[in-house]
Amino acid sequence: MAKKKVGIIYGGKSAEHEVSLQSAKNIVDAIDKEVYDVVLIGIDKQGKWHLGDPSSHLLNEENPKLISLNKSNKGVALVPGESEKQLVSLSQDEGLDQLDVVFPIVHGTLGEDGSMQGMLRIANIPYVGSNVLGSAVCMDKDIAKRLLKGAGISVANGVTFSKHQRESINYVEVEKKLGLPMFIKPANQGSSVGVNKVRNEEEFYQAIAEAFQYDHKLIIEEAIVGREVECAVLGNEHPKASIPGEILPQSDFYSYESKYIDENGAELAIPADLSAELVEKIQNASIHAFQALNCEGLARVDFFLKEDGELVVNEVNTLPGFTKISMYPKLWEISGISYSELISQLIELAVERHERDQQLKSAVWE
Structure with a gap:
């Protein structure tokens, strides 16, 4: 039986870029190579796609603090609607491997929020994980x-604010409703990015400023x-x-x-x-x-x-x-x-x- 070609997409324009690189490394190491051939597609922090070499697709791969994508000169793009030339080389304008399935291990924004899933669905390629709706929700x-x-x-009690409501966020009112300590987090982030535990008014407004750096909406929740x-x-x-x-x-x-x-x-x-x-x-x-x-x-x-x-x-x-x-x-x-x-x-x-x-x-x- 022919091996399935599995495209592993990782990296991305996300605050969780380095986490994604670590996840990809572990998946590549553990995948059953008797059954699957791996095609590595690394996305750099500017959003460019790179065809990776399994032996050198990462730099400092054993150090979580220094791990980084080894950018190749083999830029690639995914072409929706194609059945035999889904991946196209940007440098040589030629079709590359046909993918049987994609494992999108891009954590966070533009990878976990339905964006990647929508693109893969349009391209008609099977992909690991939830569909567009489940991912976005x-x-x-x-939501x-x-x-x-x-x-x-049951979920924690909380309040939600959009960035245009920022001037109306009042510490006294929120503290009366939720008590102390409380947690402030961006609504659309994972891995505790931008999350802060707040114990006083100064920390409250500092945490709001940080959360709005990562998203246009934040949640303030009671501490359970x-x-x-x-x-x-x-x-x-x-x-x-x-x-x-x-x-x-x-x-x-x-x-x-x-x-x-x-x-x-x-x-x-x-x-x-x-x-x-x-x-x-x-x-x-x-x-x-x-x-x-x-x-x-x-x-x-x-x-x-x-x-x-x-x-x-x-x-x-x-x-x-x-x-x-x-x-x-x-x-x-x-x-x-x-x-x-x-x-x-x-x-x-x-x-x-x-x-x-x-x-x-x-x-x-x-």
Whole structure:
């Protein structure tokens, strides 16, 4: 049987660029090379696409603080509507490899928010992860919270402001509503980028200024006292949930650096120390949230587990990190699915969804 050509797209114009590079490295290392041929497509911070060489597509790949894309002189573009020349060389104006499926591991803006998914759908290429709607909804924490609440799922109390409302944001009013401490975060970012824990008025306005550097909308939320529990979900129409894990931050909260830079920034308790009853409750809640937000393929559902047993969804991440210290692959490993097998299942789920979608009529008269 011929190998499937898997395009791995990584990097991107996002605050999570370096995280994406780490994720791509781990996927390339772990993918079953007996079954899949890898085509590397790195996107630099200016948005240009580069065809990568597997042996040299990254610089300083072992150092999360210094890792960077090794830009090639082989610029490429994706051509929608083509079946045999989907990738075109910009320097030689010739068709390159035909892709059977794409694993878009571009975290954050323009990769996780439905933009990449829409492009791949137009190009008619199967891709790993949620569709346009699920990706966009989960990226926007404000919209996601509204849908979760509508589905009867508990979320943190909060308020949302757009940038044009900035002058009306009043510390006294917000503090009266949410109490202290509180969290301020951009609505459309991941990996704790631009997130701050606020304890006083000075920190409040500083955090607002930082959040608006990353997005045109921000969320201010109450601080939930509880254990930070995460669960991985895998599947399309019939998703399954992993054994939950727990984040034990060694700093004030689970920051960007704790997640991806500092291996000692947080302790991961995998599996979490939970009763069988609570494990089942978290798994069921994870699948409920996954389906309520129209997710497919994969997602990591993050909860606060309060002392009284109530589960509060913090966020649902449709393209969680695949770095060597990332929770999503670790949760599946403890649940019985190796890193390599996890990648294979995600690719096959992408192909399965694409084949299902091809059965839909695209015109009234055929």
